Amino acid sequence: MFDGPPPDTVPAPPPPARRGRTLRAAAELIAAGLLPEAARAEAEAVAARYAVAVTPAVRRLMDPADPADPIARQYLPDAAELRTAPGETADPTADAPFTPVKGVVHRYPDRALLKPLLACPVYCRFCFRREAVGPDGGVLSEAELDAALDWFERTPSVREAILTGGDPLMLSPRRLARIVERLSAVPHIEIVRLHSRVPVADPGRVTPALVRALESDRAVFLCVHANHAREFSPEALEALARLRRGGAASLLGQSVLLRGVNDSADALEALFRAMLAARVKPYYLHQLDRAPGTARFEVPIAEGRALLRELRGRVSGLAWPTYVLDSPDGGGKAPLGPDFARFEGGEWRVDAPLRRAAAADAPGPG
Template sequence: MAIFPMPPAGFDPEEKRRISLERARELKERIRDYLQVKDKILTGLDLAEPLEAAREKILAIFNAGKEQWADWHWQMAHRITNVDLLSQIVDLTSEERQSIAQVGKRFRWAISPYYASLLAVDSPGGPIWLQSVPQEAELNDSGGSEDPMAEAFTNPAPAITRRYPDRLIINVTNQCAMYCRHCQRRRNIGEIDRHQPREVLKAALDYIRANPEIRDVLITGGDALLLSDRCLDWLLSELDAIPHVEIKRIGTRAIVTMPQRITPALCAILEKHPPIYINTQFNHPLEITPEVKEACDRLVKAGVVLGNQAVLLKGVNNNPHVMKKLNQTLLRIRVRPYYIFHAKEVKGTRHFITSVDEGIEIMEKLRGYTSGLAVPTYIINAPGGLGKTPVLPRYMVFRDDKQVVFRTWEKKIISYPNHH
C-alpha cells in the first residue's frame, strides 16, 4: 500500500508553477469522460421550444388556453388517466396500449398535463416515460412488500409516522399530481383521492404537543402541497404555536410534476411561517424546465429552503454522468441535492432497483469530481422502519490510536495523525 507524503518544502516559484500546471492538466483529464457527454445529457431548460410545442398540442386536445394551463386546479382536473387520451399525446403501439390498460386494472395511474408535456419530448422507455407510464413489469413483480418501511408499525397516533427520536411525519393526503411508477406508498393510492379529515390532523397535533422532544415536523403524503392554501395555513399556524417545534418541512413532488401549484398566494402563506424546508424529488435533468425554475425562484424569494431527494432508478438515473448533470443543474435553480435514496423493495416497483454497487460508483464519481454542494448522501432505508442509513465508498482504510490511513477521492492513500 503506497502512502502519499506531503510535498517537500523548498521549491522555487518556477518549479511550483510547473507542478501546479501539471496538476491542473491531471485534474482536467479526470473529468474528460464527463466533458465528452455532458452536452448530450439534455435538461428541460435546453428544451424550452419543444416543451412549448408539446404544451400547445395538449391544450388543443383539451380545447383550453394558457390561462387554464397555469391553473393548478385545471391541471389536477385534467390528469391523464386513460390510454385513449394518453395516445393522443404520445404515440403508443398496440402492445403498449394493452399493457397500460392491464396495469391500470391493478395499479392506479395518473399524469398531469404538465408532466405529459415532458413525456411528449422524451422517447419511449426514456426517463420521463419510465416514471410516469405504467409498465408490464409492474405486474410481473412477484416479490417486494406493500409496506417495506413498516409504517403501519411506526404509527403511534392518527396520521403520524415516527421513526426517530426528535422528529416525525404527518401524512396529510394520499393525493398526488402524478402517481409515479416507483412510488413507495402506492398502497395508499385508492380509487378516491382523500385528504385527512380535520379531526385526524387535530389528533396528530395533539400527539406532537404531548411529546416535547419533537422539534422537527415533516408534512407529507401523498403530496402535501395538494392541500388547499387555507388548510396549509391553518396547519402551519398550529405547528408555529407549539413551542418545541423548531422547524417545519414539506414533502412534495408538485414542483416537478405540476409547478403551477407554486402560486404567489401559496408563497405568501409559506413566507408567514418560517423556517420552512421543502424537499422535492427530481430524478432526471429533463425534469428541470423553465416552469420549474420559475416555481423555485418564487419559493426561494418566500424564504423557503429547497432540497432534493432523488431516488436511484434503473433506466432513469443509474449513471454517474446523468446524476452529476442532475445535481449541478439543481444548484443552478437553487435546489440543494440532499439525498439519493436506494429504491425500496416495494411490490410492483422492483424493476427499478439497481445494485448497491451502482449507487456507490455514482458517489465515487461525485465526491471530488464536482462541488461538495452537488454531492448528496446515498441512503438505504433499513427494512422494517429502522431508518435511513448512509452508504459511502470506503475512505477509511485503517485506524488505531496513533494514526488513521484513508484514501482520497482519487484513491491516493494518506496517513494522518490520530491525535487525542
Template sequence: MKAAHSVSDLVASGLMTPEAGAAVAGVAERYAVALTPYLLDKLAGAPEGDPLYAQYVPSPEEAYTAPSERDDPIGDHAHSPVKGIVHRYPDRVLLKPLHACAVYCRFCFRREMVGPGGEALSPAELAAALDYVRAHPEVWEVVITGGDPFLLSPRRLAEIVGALAEIGHVGVVRLHTRVPVADPARVTPELVAALKADGLASWVAVHVNHATELTEEARAALARLADAGIPLLSQTVLLKGVNDDAAVLEALFRALVRNRVKPYYLHHPDLAPGTSHFRPSIAEGQALVKGLRGRVSGLCQPTYVLDIPGGHGKAPAAAAWIAEDGTVEDFQGVRHRYAP
C-alpha cells in the first residue's frame, strides 16, 4: 500500500467517495494531505466520525477561515532571528531542520508552512542555525521540531544531536514528533540510537490525541524509545468531536502513562486558518480539565495551555481552584476555607 498525498489517493483507498473528494478539492489545494500506509490500513472502513478520520482526512469545513484566524498563529516568524530558529523564551529555542511531516493533521498550527517536499535547511542554513545556538549561552534547551524531525535519516539526526551535544551550555534536546503513532515502523533501533549523545539529555514529545492511536505497533515504537532510556512526554490538542470528553481524555492519559509517556501539555487549539470547527471554548476546556482532577492521578494530568496569538508564549489556561475569598475547591466541587 502506498501513502496517500492527494484527494484522488484518498478516494482510491476507499476513505472518501468521489463526491466527498470533490467537496474538499479546494481545501486539499491549500492545505497539504498525507496519510501513511500504516494509517490508511488502520482507517480502512472507518466512519467519518472516527477520531482518527477527523484528524487526518480533509473536511469541507476547512474552507472557512474565521476572522480571528491567522497564517502564523503563534508568531514563529516574529521570533525567528535566523532561518530555522525560533527564539521565543530566553533559555530555549526551536530548531526546525525541515518543514515536512509523515502526515498532515487537519488542525495543524503550522499548516501554512508545512507540506510535501517541505523545505529543509541547507547545510549552510543548518550551520548558521547551530552557530546562533553557540552564540547564545542562555540557551539551555533546544527543541527540534518542524515538520517532523523523525523524517530525517538517522545519520542526519545523529549529526544534529551530536553538534548540539558539543555546545557546552546546551543541556537538553527535545524532539517533537507524530511518527510513533503515525508511522511506528520508522522508529528503528538506528533512529533511536541517533537521538542520544554523551553529555546531552534527550527527551521525546509525542503528539497523541486519542487512545485509539496507541495501537500495538505504536506501543512497541514507544517501548523502543523508553527502553533506550529516553524520557517520553506527550502533547495533545483538545479537539471538538475527537477528544472533548472527560472519559476520552481519561482513557488517553491513562494509556499514555501505562506506556511510560508523561502527559505534558493539553493544548487549546491555535487560531490556524480553517480550524474553527475543531475549537471548543476556553470555558469548555476548563470544565473538562477540572473534571479530570478527581478521575486520574497527577501522573495523568497534563497542563492545559493556550499559546497566546502573536508569539507571546504559552499561558496556563485551567480554571482557578483558589478563590479570592481564600476558599479552595476540592475535586468534588466542595469549597473549603484555608487559613495559613
C-alpha cells in the first residue's frame, strides 16, 4: 500500500505562473464548464477506475463550445473508457516480463527504462499505462530506487537510460538531480533520455531548479509528448526554451495517432510544424497501444500509413517521424512505413513524393 512519496519527492509550492488548481473530480470538471451535468454519473464511474487530471494550462487550451475539441478529447473522461474491446490488455506493451527489478524495463539490449514514479501532471484517456498511473502512488522508495540504479550500474550492455513512468519531471528537482547524477556517473551510460508531458501540460513546473537538475556531462535528450499543434502554447514555448538553454539541449517529440485528435494530414502537418517551430524534432508517431477502454481513439494502421504517405514531400524531412507500433508481445517498436519502393518487372519502382511511380535508376535486389 502506497503511503506517500519520500519527502524530497513532493514538489515545492508552484511559482505564480502555475497558480490554479488541477481538476480531478467530475464535479470540478462540470463546475468549470468542461462537462455537462448530464455526464456526471458516467464521469464519476470513469474517475473511480482511472485517474483524471486537467491542469490549468490544459484547461486554457480547451474550447468548451466545441463538442469535438481535440484537446478536451485527450483528457476528459468518457463512458467509453469502461468498455474493454477485444484485444485490449492491461499491459499492452508487455513491460512486466522484461522487469528485472522494480522500476526497470529492459527490453532492448542497449537501453532500459527507469520508472521512478507513476504520477503525471495530466492523465491521457488513451494512456497505455492507465491501469497503473495515478496521483497517489507509484513512487519508488529510496531502497527501490537504489536497487534500480544499482541494476543500471551492473549492466554494462545498457548505454541509454530512459526515464519515464509516469512523468519524471513530476519529481522534485532535488530527487531528479540525484537520479541524473547517479546515471551520469555510470561509465557505460552514454545517453540519458526523459519522456515528459510537463512542458506542454504544466509548463510552469519547468523552473530553473528543474532545468538545472538535468545538467549532465552525458547526452541528455528530452522527448516531449504532444498530439496537437495547439498544445504548443506561448507558455509551453517558454518552458521548452528554458529546457533547451539548460540541461536538455536536445528536444525530441513523440505523438500518438488518435481518432478525433490528429487523424488527418492537415492536423499532423500542423503538429509537426509546431514542433519544429519550437525546435523539437518529431521522433515517433505511435500507433495506439490497446489499453482497456481506448478503442474510440484507434486509427487503423492502413489509414495511418496513408496519412504519412500523404505528408511525404508536403513537409520537410525534419518534420517526418518514424511511425511505429509497440509489439503487444514485448518485441519492441516496429516501423510501420509507409513504403515508397517496390521491385517490379526486373527493376526498382520508386513512388517519389513529387512524381509517383517513377522508375529508379537502380539495379535489382542482388
